[in-house]
Amino acid sequence: MSLSATLTDLVPTDGWQQDAACREADPELFFANGDAEREAAMALCGACPVRTECLEHALSTRESYGIWGGTDEHDRKRLIRRRRRNAA
Ligand code: SF4
Incomplete structure (x- = not known):
């Protein structure tokens, strides 16, 4: 990935992605391990x-890595488990 890539380079841009707050952000913010990057992405x-x-x-796509929708992979696993429990 080039250093000038943005998050929308990684996903389709013909839908909700057009309004993404991270449209011009460095996608590495959303996949980094550091606390500062994580806080910036969450903000x-x-x-x-x-x-x-x-x-x-x-x-729906079971994204295993990164911050999406204000959640990390652990948050999403918890959400999926909760939804499964509630649906049972
Ligand atoms: S919720 Fe976060 S990762 Fe998703 S489009 Fe918005 S800023 Fe980007």
Whole structure:
């Protein structure tokens, strides 16, 4: 990935992604291990108008890595387990 890539280089841009707060952000923020990067990514997600759509995309595609919709992979696993429990 080039250093000038943005998150929307990684996902289709013909839907909710057009309104993503991270449209011009460095995608490495969303896949880094450092606390500073994580906080910066979470701050963008917190102000993002398509957070719900992004999270549902990540849940439906079982995104295993990175921050999507203001959640990390552990948050998403918990959400999926909770939804399964509630559906049972
Ligand atoms: S919720 Fe976060 S990762 Fe998803 S589009 Fe918005 S800023 Fe990007």
